[in-house]
Amino acid sequence: MSGPAHPWVVGVDLGGTNLRVAVFRELAAAAAAARRAGAPLAQQPAAVVRRPVGDDRRLETIVARIADAVKEVLGQVGVSRVAVVPVGVGVAAMLADRKGTVANSPHLGWRNAAFGPALAGTLGPARPIGVYNDVNAVTYGEYGVGAGAGSRDMLCVFVGTGIGGGLVVNGALAEGATSCAGEIGHVKVTWGDDAARCNCGGRGCVEAYVGGSYVQARIRRELAAGARSLAVDLAGGEITAVNPGHVDAAAAEGDPWALGLWTELAPLFAVALGNAITLLNPDRVVLGGGLFGRTPTLRDQSLLALSLVTPPPLLDPVDIVMAALADDAGLVGSALLADAGVSLV
Numbered sequence: 001m002s003g004p005a006h007p008w009v010v011g012v013d014l015g016g017t018n019l020r021v022a023v024f025r026e027l028a029a030a031a032a033a034a035r036r037a038g039a040p041l042a043q044q045p046a047a048v049v050r051r052p053v054g055d056d057r058r059l060e061t062i063v064a065r066i067a068d069a070v071k072e073v074l075g076q077v078g079v080s081r082v083a084v085v086p087v088g089v090g091v092a093a094m095l096a097d098r099k100g101t102v103a104n105s106p107h108l109g110w111r112n113a114a115f116g117p118a119l120a121g122t123l124g125p126a127r128p129i130g131v132y133n134d135v136n137a138v139t140y141g142e143y144g145v146g147a148g149a150g151s152r153d154m155l156c157v158f159v160g161t162g163i164g165g166g167l168v169v170n171g172a173l174a175e176g177a178t179s180c181a182g183e184i185g186h187v188k189v190t191w192g193d194d195a196a197r198c199n200c201g202g203r204g205c206v207e208a209y210v211g212g213s214y215v216q217a218r219i220r221r222e223l224a225a226g227a228r229s230l231a232v233d234l235a236g237g238e239i240t241a242v243n244p245g246h247v248d249a250a251a252a253e254g255d256p257w258a259l260g261l262w263t264e265l266a267p268l269f270a271v272a273l274g275n276a277i278t279l280l281n282p283d284r285v286v287l288g289g290g291l292f293g294r295t296p297t298l299r300d301q302s303l304l305a306l307s308l309v310t311p312p313p314l315l316d317p318v319d320i321v322m323a324a325l326a327d328d329a330g331l332v333g334s335a336l337l338a339d340a341g342v343s344l345v
């Protein structure tokens with residue numbers, strides 16, 4: 001990490017559906033304050049532009065949309081010397097290098113796309129530009145001003161529809177060779193012909209058991225096959241309306257089917273997380289994502305199981321906390337990374 005802090009910095013979140021562009025003021029100073037305090041210091045953007053990614057996903061079209069949105073958001077705050085404001089972009093993609101080449105993005109339909117060079121060509125040479133994997137950007141946002149503030153070695157794990165993760169080692173984002181360092185979702189928790197199939201093409205990934213879309217599918221499947229549960233009553237009597245939140249509430253009430261399902265899934269998650277903790281020896285683990293946000297019983301069971309599968313000298317020093325920044329983490333993180341000069345294209 002090096003490079004000067006800039007008074008204004010732009011963060012971009014390029015997802016499969018939405019493009020968000022935000023400008024922040026004095027973000028590096030806020031991160032320094034959060035680090036000193038060891039506590040989150042949520043950063044409101046000075047301005048945000050949001051638009052749909054749109055159906056035309058050609059590289060040049062998306063780059064032009066980003067450039068327009070950057071110009072618009074900086075116009076809203078009246079920044080002078082617009083051409084030198086750093087821009088960090090978090091993209092839902094696997095990156096091939098540190099120059100913003102997208103190896104693969106199923107969301108955008110890109111393969112081997114020279115995204116970073118195209119951005120630099122359009123946004124101009126005077127400007128620091130960084131391209132980051134979106135989960136890495138979220139991780140760094142939590143590290144900088146969120147639930148990871150003040151830590152040194154931090155693992156972030158997001159349990160949403162899938163499971164994503166990112167890693168900060170010795171105060172620096174660990175990107176890995178293809179921006180996938182910390183991707184705990186595809187760590188194997190079992191193997192063999194019976195192992196669950198994962199969207200990545202593999203089998204036995206923790207995501208294929210505990211990722212929200214897999215959990216949802218499993219709930220539907222078992223209830224449709226005749227499993228009886230309080231969760232159905234909690235969902236108004238409709239099997240198709242049952243979501244993991246209902247199952248979690250049923251498990252908290254002692255419902256045998258719901259408890260059985262959570263008792264199967266919690267140790268699988270704990271094994272993946274416990275192995276990561278054993279390998280990496282972090283001082284903080286930040287948990288986030290939509291599924292864990294509405295399944296406190298599953299979360300508690302997972303943490304209980306974690307204590308059984310992780311050596312105490314490695315588990316004891318870990319602060320396990322919930323993510324603090326919600327939807328803005330990626331915008332903050334990509335802005336902080338570009339501001340700090342990390343992996344500029």
Ligand SMILES: [Zn+2]
Nearest residue numbers: 186198200205
């Ligand atoms: Zn997988």
